[in-house]
Amino acid sequence: MNQKRDMRKVRSRQYLLNALIDLMQEKDFEQITINDIVNKACVSRSTFYFQFEDKYFFLNSIIDEMLADLRRETRVEHHSIPEIEWRSRKYYEKHFAYIYSHAHFFKTMLGKHGTPLFRKKFEESAYITYHDIFMEYPIKNHIESLDYFIQYIISAHIGVTVKWIDDGLKEPPTFMADLLTKLTFQGLLHGLEMDQNIQLPK
DSSP: OHHHHHHHHHHHHHHHHHHHHHHTTTSOGGGOOHHHHHHHHTOOHHHHHHHOSSHHHHHHHHHHHHHHHHHHHHOOOTTTOOSHHHHHHHHHHHHHHHHHHTHHHHHHHTSTTOOHHHHHHHHHHHHHHHHHHHTTSOOOSOGGGHHHHHHHHHHHHHHHHHHHHHTTSOSOHHHHHHHHHHHHHTOHHHHTTOTTTOOOOO
């Protein structure tokens, strides 16, 4: 009996998530009511309130769950790939593959009617991942700069991800993983093979 109840809960939760994502294709989250969500999902209000206090709790819950799942699916154990560049390359590949598999969700949350809350939580989730990666490697002199370094990578990482989504995910995840690895570990000019042609100011 409990298993059936749990399955119903999982299904109704997915219906509600799908409904919210569909509604956010048309209007901002603040304009969406609980009635809109439950009517779109074809579930009762009592079903909604059985799991969530209000629509803001619902939004927070689904974002947190999706990003926690993203971190789980993209985790690369240190002992399996010790080199940081190749470990990051494997992480990028898993990252873009996950985004590709959940494109509707990410495109909506980062799109015209997306909520700033998602962008904030997306950055926080990326920080957890990068901090865990870099803290497993020896950092000698510039530990105080680590937060700035991670923020630099996150800004580029999310910017590239958003550009990829906006362009319709035309390139495969492996291509995007290679590109981000080059830009991160070789630098912009070297990664684009332009470092011999451009003289930087001294």
